[in-house]
Amino acid sequence: MPIDGEHQMLLPLHAPGARDDEPLVPARMVNEWVYCPRLAYLEWVEGAWAESADTAQGRRVHARGKQSGPPLPDPEETIEAFVTRRVTLSSEALGLIAEIDVLDSDDGALVPVDTKKGRRPHVEKGAYEPERVQVAIQGLLLRDAGYRCDEGALWFAESRERVRVPLDEDLIALAISAASDLRLAAAARRIPPPLDNSPKCTRCSLLPICLPDEVNNLHRGSAPRTPPPSADAALPLYVQQPGARIGKKGEELVISQEGEPDRSLPIDDVSELVIAGPVSVSTPVINELAHRDIPIAWMSSGFWLNATTGGKGPRSSVTRQAQYAYSSDLVRVRRFAKELVAAKVRNQRTILRRNWRGEEPEREERMAALKSVLERIDLVSEMPELLGLEGEAAAIYFRGFSRLLAPSAASLPAFDFARRTRRPPADPINACLSLAYALLTRTIGTAIEIAGLDPWKGLYHVERPGRPALALDLMEPLRPILADSAVLMAINNGELGPDDFIVSAAGCALKPPARRSLIAAYERRLDQEATHPTFGYQISMRRMLHVQARLLAKHLKGEIAVYPHYVPR
Numbered sequence: 001m002p003i004d005g006e007h008q009m010l011l012p013l014h015a016p017g018a019r020d021d022e023p024l025v026p027a028r029m030v031n032e033w034v035y036c037p038r039l040a041y042l043e044w045v046e047g048a049w050a051e052s053a054d055t056a057q058g059r060r061v062h063a064r065g066k067q068s069g070p071p072l073p074d075p076e077e078t079i080e081a082f083v084t085r086r087v088t089l090s091s092e093a094l095g096l097i098a099e100i101d102v103l104d105s106d107d108g109a110l111v112p113v114d115t116k117k118g119r120r121p122h123v124e125k126g127a128y129e130p131e132r133v134q135v136a137i138q139g140l141l142l143r144d145a146g147y148r149c150d151e152g153a154l155w156f157a158e159s160r161e162r163v164r165v166p167l168d169e170d171l172i173a174l175a176i177s178a179a180s181d182l183r184l185a186a187a188a189r190r191i192p193p194p195l196d197n198s199p200k201c202t203r204c205s206l207l208p209i210c211l212p213d214e215v216n217n218l219h220r221g222s223a224p225r226t227p228p229p230s231a232d233a234a235l236p237l238y239v240q241q242p243g244a245r246i247g248k249k250g251e252e253l254v255i256s257q258e259g260e261p262d263r264s265l266p267i268d269d270v271s272e273l274v275i276a277g278p279v280s281v282s283t284p285v286i287n288e289l290a291h292r293d294i295p296i297a298w299m300s301s302g303f304w305l306n307a308t309t310g311g312k313g314p315r316s317s318v319t320r321q322a323q324y325a326y327s328s329d330l331v332r333v334r335r336f337a338k339e340l341v342a343a344k345v346r347n348q349r350t351i352l353r354r355n356w357r358g359e360e361p362e363r364e365e366r367m368a369a370l371k372s373v374l375e376r377i378d379l380v381s382e383m384p385e386l387l388g389l390e391g392e393a394a395a396i397y398f399r400g401f402s403r404l405l406a407p408s409a410a411s412l413p414a415f416d417f418a419r420r421t422r423r424p425p426a427d428p429i430n431a432c433l434s435l436a437y438a439l440l441t442r443t444i445g446t447a448i449e450i451a452g453l454d455p456w457k458g459l460y461h462v463e464r465p466g467r468p469a470l471a472l473d474l475m476e477p478l479r480p481i482l483a484d485s486a487v488l489m490a491i492n493n494g495e496l497g498p499d500d501f502i503v504s505a506a507g508c509a510l511k512p513p514a515r516r517s518l519i520a521a522y523e524r525r526l527d528q529e530a531t532h533p534t535f536g537y538q539i540s541m542r543r544m545l546h547v548q549a550r551l552l553a554k555h556l557k558g559e560i561a562v563y564p565h566y567v568p569r
Contacts, residue, residue, distance in 0.1 A: 024092075025179060030133055030179045031130045032130070033179075034178050036198075038191065039206055039210070046318045049314070049315075084102075086099060093144060096137055100113070109151075112149070114138065118158050120163055126164065126165075131154055133178055135153070140175060151164055194216055196212075196216060207228050209550060211550055213535075214551065215559065223535075227532070227535070234268065234269050235271055237265070237273050238519055239273070239274070240301075240512065240516075243257065245279070246282065252264045253270065272446055273289060273295070274296075276303055289310050290310045296308065303438040303442075308445065314452040319553045320452065323470075334381075337383065338386060339563070340565065343567050344480070347481050356404065357406070366400045376389055402416070405491060409491045415491065428500075428503075428508055432487040432496065435518055439483070451550050451552070453556070455468040477566060482541060485525060487521075490517060526541045528541055529541075551563060
């Protein structure tokens with residue numbers, strides 16, 4: 001920081017004026033920086049956004065005054081009894097931009113008025129500091145444009161009160177400092193730390209994105225208060241009937257099938273549209289879902305993921321840039337891969353321990369063999385060795401998989417299972433596992449994209465065209481916990497039987513009703529709650545996937561040193 005020679009004191013370092021290619025910072029972002037620097041950074045730098053009741057209400061309040069007014073007079077003119085609306089001002093020197101809701105005059109000076117949705121708070125200066133700083137930024141932009149501006153005002157829509165905001169030296173200094181700090185943090189790509197146990201977090205719409213308690217827990221061991229809420233209560237909609245058509249009528253999706261009555265459901269109840277096979281989707285549906293950031297997963301009839309459209313990811317490349325940089329660091333990639341495979345083996349041991357129905361000596365033998373693999377993972381130095389150990393663990397695990405079946409299922413010849421086979425699956429259990437893994441790949445791929453990551457750029461899995469390598473990375477430790485357990489649930493509960501499969505020279509496949517049954521079992525598994533092993537709170541498996549994807553993004557960006565794989569005890 002520079003030193004003032006006359007007063008021998010440190011002066012604050014402010015950001016320089018904006019370059020031609022540098023976006024100007026909105027005054028609203030400076031407001032949020034004063035309220036919570038991390039919130040402002042996530043929204044402005046990383047493009048994160050999540051709607052809430054508060055933000056929706058604020059948007060409606062501002063929309064009421066959308067009509068604009070007369071243009072601003074020349075700064076040299078005498079300003080008397082002037083009122084206008086929706087004035088946008090910017091300054092390259094300040095690096096700022098603002099849209100002023102209402103602009104009126106007082107004694108020859110202009111007064112910016114900013115509209116707030118709530119009631120006037122009963123605090124010393126009539127309003128909270130962030131709102132006063134936002135008005136100060138508007139005043140600074142007016143001054144920069146050559147106008148006289150001595151004060152601003154806040155209009156509180158609910159209580160219909162106007163509060164004066166004098167632009168004194170302290171407020172101006174705070175506004176300039178806050179704007180400069182935000183611009184410097186953005187230039188340095190330096191995210192501020194989360195607030196510590198702050199009541200501000202509980203009502204913040206970005207809480208599921210920010211994960212303040214989780215980050216603080218991983219840094220300092222402080223216990224999280226509650227799990228982050230789900231973004232919404234909507235669920236995926238699967239449409240797999242060949243020839244089905246999906247259209248839109250008002251606020252509902254309408255599914256039509258020849259010879260059957262139409263079925264409809266509200267769009268608000270749909271978190272993702274999953275299309276499997278030859279299903280038609282109208283352009284209005286695609287447009288509406290894209291507008292609402294609802295992703296569409298396009299899958300083959302066998303549920304192989306072909307592509308996705310839409311989605312709710314951040315509107316910036318910050319996270320993906322960090323992902324690409326991380327993937328080029330072989331030391332970090334190797335360490336991540338070893339931790340990933342170790343987590344998968346631990347979860348395989350957990351499934352065997354929880355669900356074993358065979359002889360106890362055999363279980364102990366398999367548990368010991370998997371433990372031996374775990375111990376050797378720490379010693380490997382090359383990826384081929386790690387792949388070999390992962391394959392060895394999978395062989396040990398799947399050779400004991402039939403011992404996890406209920407007696408009623410294990411006695412059926414159709415459910416004989418000796419080893420894992422793919423492309424094509426050779427028997428009903430392999431067919432179920434393949435479908436469950438395809439469903440899990442799609443679910444995790446969606447969570448990854450929402451977190452701002454590139455599902456096609458892997459760290460452990462080799463990249464190949466059409467293979468979402470990062471989704472496969474993240475799902476490896478979760479295969480036993482989510483996919484395998486869903487298959488066991490469906491078979492042991494009698495939801496799938498020997499007659500639900502078609503066996504041919506091309507392999508084994510589930511009949512359409514059986515696919516629906518397994519999908520239902522998988523979705524039920526995602527809705528089940530469990531204690532998160534790292535944070536200690538109860539959370540649904542569905543929400544857990546999004547937490548894990550967000551934590552992976554934070555790890556790749558260097559915000560947390562170690563990625564905590566989901567490894568239940």
